[in-house]
Amino acid sequence: MRSGGIFDYDRRKVRIIELQQQTQDPDFWNNPDEAQSVMRDLNFEKEITGKWDELDELRESIRVYKQFLDEGEDVEDELKNEIDTFQKQLKELELQNMLSDPDDHRDAIVTFNPGAGGTESQDWGVMLFRMYNRWAEKRGYKVSVVEYQDGDVAGLKSATIEVSGPNAYGFLKSESGVHRLVRISPFDSNSRRHTSFCSVFVSPIIDDTIEVDINQSDVELQRFHASGAGGQNVNKVETGVRLIWVGKLSDGTEERVVAECQQERSQLQNREKAMVMLKSKIYELEKNIKEREKQLLEDSKSSNEWGSQIRSYVFHPYNMVKDHRTDHETGDVQGVMDGDLDEFMKAFLMVNTEEAT
Numbered sequence: 001m002r003s004g005g006i007f008d009y010d011r012r013k014v015r016i017i018e019l020q021q022q023t024q025d026p027d028f029w030n031n032p033d034e035a036q037s038v039m040r041d042l043n044f045e046k047e048i049t050g051k052w053d054e055l056d057e058l059r060e061s062i063r064v065y066k067q068f069l070d071e072g073e074d075v076e077d078e079l080k081n082e083i084d085t086f087q088k089q090l091k092e093l094e095l096q097n098m099l100s101d102p103d104d105h106r107d108a109i110v111t112f113n114p115g116a117g118g119t120e121s122q123d124w125g126v127m128l129f130r131m132y133n134r135w136a137e138k139r140g141y142k143v144s145v146v147e148y149q150d151g152d153v154a155g156l157k158s159a160t161i162e163v164s165g166p167n168a169y170g171f172l173k174s175e176s177g178v179h180r181l182v183r184i185s186p187f188d189s190n191s192r193r194h195t196s197f198c199s200v201f202v203s204p205i206i207d208d209t210i211e212v213d214i215n216q217s218d219v220e221l222q223r224f225h226a227s228g229a230g231g232q233n234v235n236k237v238e239t240g241v242r243l244i245w246v247g248k249l250s251d252g253t254e255e256r257v258v259a260e261c262q263q264e265r266s267q268l269q270n271r272e273k274a275m276v277m278l279k280s281k282i283y284e285l286e287k288n289i290k291e292r293e294k295q296l297l298e299d300s301k302s303s304n305e306w307g308s309q310i311r312s313y314v315f316h317p318y319n320m321v322k323d324h325r326t327d328h329e330t331g332d333v334q335g336v337m338d339g340d341l342d343e344f345m346k347a348f349l350m351v352n353t354e355e356a357t
Contacts, residue, residue: 009052016045033209040105051093058086095342096167098349103287104170106204109146109280112159115178115197122155124181124196127337129159132175132200134339141165146277147240147260154187160260160277162205169204174348175341176202177310184316193316197309203284205276212279212286219278220244223267241270243278251289257281311344313337326351 019042022028029035065079099105112129114121136143142164149157163172178199185194206212222242240262248254259278261270313333314320321336321344322329328347330336336344 009049012045012049016042016049019045033207037209044105048093048097051089051096055086055089055093058082058089062086091342091346095171095346095349098346098353099167099170100353101170101173103204104167104173106169106206107162107164108169108172109203109205109277110161110163110172110175111201111281112156113199113201114151114155114157115199117194117196119151119153119155119187120185120194121196121198122151122153122157123187124155124179125157125159125198126151126155127181128179128198128200129156129161131337131339131341132161132163132172135341136163136165136168136339138339139165139171141168144263146263146273148262158260169202171342171345172202173204174345175200180309180312182312182314182316201281201284203277203280206280206283210283212283214245214247214279214282218245218247220246221271224262239267239270241267241274243271243274245278245282249282249285249289255282255285257285323347 019038022038023035023042028038062079062082065075065082068075069079110132112125114125133143144162144164145159146162147158147160149159151157178197181196181198183194183196184191188194220243222244224240224242240260242258242260245257245259246254257278259274259281261274261277264270264273310325311321311323313336314322315333319331319333320329321333323344326344326347328344330343332340
């Protein structure tokens with residue numbers, strides 16, 4: 001078990017030594033951005049091998065309890081607890097081991113845009129908003145509401161959250177695309193079945209180690225009165241900022257990218273934050289171009305229409321959530337809406353890991 005199989009334990013230990021040697025260089029911190037990148041890699045490798053060591057200890061503990069059980073000792077509960085812990089930690093390690101993209105360690109920006117359908121789609125948007133907040137909460141991640149516009153009757157017109165935590169983007173990148181809901185509408189007096197769409201766009205929050213050059217003349221600045229998110233804790237600010245960029249990507253396609261911020265207390269701070277978000281979204285679109293060229297990932301910036309959805313959530317006439325990219329599905333709709341998304345994320349990462357090998 002020490003070899004680590006797909007975890008390549010021995011290679012990771014060698015990599016830790018190499019990275020530690022780099023940190024001993026007297027000039028190591030002369031380039032802070034590069035130094036921070038090395039430290040992130042070092043911490044990631046240490047975390048992976050540390051968790052593997054914990055599994056090794058659990059495996060030995062299970063073996064000992066099994067011996068006691070065979071000898072007639074009453075240790076069934078202890079053995080079951082160790083096995084359950086082992087299986088849970090193994091799943092977590094398998095998931096984390098698939099995060100090999102250089103941007104996976106970054107925090108994430110998640111934007112929600114309901115499709116056509118008025119109140120139905122806007123209500124679906126707020127359901128997804130809550131779902132990802134609950135997922136993040138379960139992982140101990142920090143969620144900040146950057147922008148939120150209430151729907152006319154219910155739900156939301158648009159929203160953006162910032163999710164901060166280890167490998168936030170690595171996990172959430174699987175969620176980019178159009179999410180489709182089928183249910184009996186609570187807004188229909190005739191109790192008819194409705195289909196609603198909402199797009200979710202996820203991008204990594206970039207820092208100074210990544211350069212995104214945009215022509216400032218292509219960016220339109222709009223100011224608006226900021227409003228708090230319904231039921232959400234968000235700073236009440238006087239002035240929100242919206243930046244709109246229209247320009248060409250590296251493949252020649254013209255794109256319109258919007259970034260809004262009403263999180264900070266001053267217009268200047270909101271403008272600075274919105275610019276980071278704008279560049280992060282453009283960076284994600286460029287990543288998608290490269291991924292499409294390699295045929296590894298689908299474009300996650302798709303229109304809110306039939307045929308473009310990545311996942312369906314069916315509340316009626318039966319209960320099922322199905323991911324159309326991986327065919328992973330579950331009947332536990334309520335669990336998914338309460339943030340149980342790890343199995344869907346794992347299935348996505350497994351498919352892309354297999355395609356990359």
